[in-house]
Amino acid sequence: MNECSVAPRMGRQPLTTRAALSHVALRLFLERGFERTTVDDIASAAGIGRRTLFRYFPSKNDLPWGDFDAELVRMRSFLAATDTTVSLVDALAQAVVEFNRFPPEEAPFHRERMNLLLNVPALVAHSALRYAEWRLVVSNFAAGRLRVAVDAIEPTVIGWVFLGASLAAYEQWLRTDDSNLIELLESALLLLKEGFAPGELATGGPGGRA
């Protein structure tokens, strides 16, 4: 029988990796802009055929995302490992923060990636599909905690609300150079806990509460 340990796999070895291609693409997108970079450009810059690139990534829009599925798996298992004494919102808030933690040397890359994802229209659109997967992770956890169906209205709203808070924090993060993403996330998530109770948001305009 065959050994499936490190090198000795069956067929031909892959020429590159998803991560490598993602980096090459990201560099080109920053140099020339997303729309003015063709898939051919990326493929030849990476030294592979165009047809091969489409086996690593299903679309040009997926290139900036890298291996997002793996990140989702991480988040799902983090949530699964959360102690059940932690409240639902706290559990999700911790998971969101954990999901967006990365080594400081990665910051410039991550910043540029998110800059593209939140500003290039084609990517903003495509990201909706990724966000939907992310929301599903959140909704699934919430549904389990609330003991209701995943497609009930509460878990769905919770998914949206946490997504919105995360992206609001990201937009804020990108707007200023020296801001701390984690702190911004925490403050956005805090808004969710405090916001929609009888605080300032629920009061009327000038004189509404006076």
Next chain:
Amino acid sequence: MNECSVAPRMGRQPLTTRAALSHVALRLFLERGFERTTVDDIASAAGIGRRTLFRYFPSKNDLPWGDFDAELVRMRSFLAATDTTVSLVDALAQAVVEFNRFPPEEAPFHRERMNLLLNVPALVAHSALRYAEWRLVVSNFAAGRLRVAVDAIEPTVIGWVFLGASLAAYEQWLRTDDSNLIELLESALLLLKEGFAPGELATGGPGGRA
């Protein structure tokens, strides 16, 4: 001087309207599916050239939306006309409900349109751009009420949160045949007001509050 009243405009009269094209496209999408309907199909079904269709709508993805910009203008002016004694969340909740009110005979069309927009991947993606415009209307109003910048974190989160509640209600509406969209919207919006305070959502799992 020229008369700009009803018929006597300057050049050639348009052959059709955005609304008419949107209806033709919607019918074909339901018959054959979105992906299996080409722009040529729609153009010839509408009796115009393919090139002309792209002057009415910038992309195939925009066809189901019809004249969304006009709807946004409606929502913006509804918000502007809201009495300042009404609280921010109530004002937005009323506007959201008003935005989604339509004559009952339109229900089947609207249902099918939303079915496409929320289920066809290409449309789910593209809709993110439309939702962004919608959120901007909400955020702008919230920023004015809270006396902060539009790109501050609070108005952004509020935009997301109301979008999420609306779409959660829509998903629920589509799931069952005889449901009432307005009621679902109201219950989703109620979640926002009650949800993230020390209610059930903030408590721990089994035994967290007992």
Next chain:
DNA sequence: AGACTAGTGGCACTCAGTGCCGAAAGTACA
């Protein structure tokens, strides 16, 4: 009639994405 204006649509082009299929590069076993 002639000038002007706005909508139409054919043509050719770019680019993303896909199906097909043979070639390349590796392993397993004789």
Next chain:
DNA sequence: TGTACTTTCGGCACTGAGTGCCACTAGTCT
């Protein structure tokens, strides 16, 4: 060393969305 098998690679041709260009059509104005 050779043959079988397995997996990746990538060229080619095709579909379909979206765009620039330009001539044409159908109106109005003087």
